Amino acid sequence: MIAFLRSATRIGIDAILPPRCGGCGAITDSPHAVCAECWAGLRFITAPHCACCGYPFELDVSANIVADQNVDQTLCGNCHQKRPGFDQARAALIYDDHSRDYLLRFKHADRTDLTPLLTRWLFQAGFGIWGQADLIIPVPLHRRRLLTRRYNQSGLLAAKLSAQTGVPWDGRLLRRARYTRSLGGLGPSSRKREVGGAFAIDPKRADKLGLSGARVVLIDDVLTTGATANACAGILKRSGAMHVSVITVARVVR
Numbered sequence: 001m002i003a004f005l006r007s008a009t010r011i012g013i014d015a016i017l018p019p020r021c022g023g024c025g026a027i028t029d030s031p032h033a034v035c036a037e038c039w040a041g042l043r044f045i046t047a048p049h050c051a052c053c054g055y056p057f058e059l060d061v062s063a064n065i066v067a068d069q070n071v072d073q074t075l076c077g078n079c080h081q082k083r084p085g086f087d088q089a090r091a092a093l094i095y096d097d098h099s100r101d102y103l104l105r106f107k108h109a110d111r112t113d114l115t116p117l118l119t120r121w122l123f124q125a126g127f128g129i130w131g132q133a134d135l136i137i138p139v140p141l142h143r144r145r146l147l148t149r150r151y152n153q154s155g156l157l158a159a160k161l162s163a164q165t166g167v168p169w170d171g172r173l174l175r176r177a178r179y180t181r182s183l184g185g186l187g188p189s190s191r192k193r194e195v196g197g198a199f200a201i202d203p204k205r206a207d208k209l210g211l212s213g214a215r216v217v218l219i220d221d222v223l224t225t226g227a228t229a230n231a232c233a234g235i236l237k238r239s240g241a242m243h244v245s246v247i248t249v250a251r252v253v254r
Contacts, residue, residue, distance in 0.1 A: 103222060195227050
């Protein structure tokens with residue numbers, strides 16, 4: 001009887017407010033999905049990619065691909081030369097005109113209804129990571145920016161991922177201790193300087209959450225140069241985290 005009532009309620013809601021494509025807004029068969037046309041415009045990242053940073057090899061034929069004998073995994077030239085502060089990074093999509101539209105609406109146009117869709121993509125990107133994770137942490141916003149935007153998009157994704165994976169999340173362990181300007185348009189060196197020393201850990205929450213020896217998954221919307229991810233991973237590791245994975249909705253590919 002309960003199942004029948006739920007089904008009837010769902011049918012009634014869909015009749016009044018039918019599910020719509022997260023891209024163009026066209027009516028779809030299921031909620032939190034995209035239509036076939038919008039799906040065709042999305043470029044999902046699949047193997048082969050760098051075992052460390054997740055950079056897709058097939059999209060850069062000039063990339064210096066190296067088989068690292070120490071870890072018996074294929075690395076991109078950058079990771080072979082210098083490992084990033086995090087242990088691994090994965091992204092669902094190539095950051096281009098199509099994926100950028102989703103993220104801009106999600107971040108700046110109050111389209112928090114896109115959270116389930118983006119979370120689904122994040123979950124797929126992190127396949128093989130969730131079963132070993134101890135804690136999910138979103139990249140934090142400074143309180144000034146949070147007051148302006150009213151919500152942390154990474155926090156929404158982290159909370160939804162926690163509910164889906166069963167891995168606990170916390171939005172207060174890692175904080176942005178210093179206000180930083182927008183990183184858009186800045187080069188790698190400027191980005192690194194801008195976020196240097198910008199993050200801090202709450203030691204009491206670290207003890208409460210068992211950060212020491214933990215495998216942490218850091219959530220953000222876009223991986224560009226890795227400056228923010230490196231800064232966050234660095235402070236998490238200095239505070240006791242054993243392993244830091246970074247999972248983003250999209251990543252820049254040059």
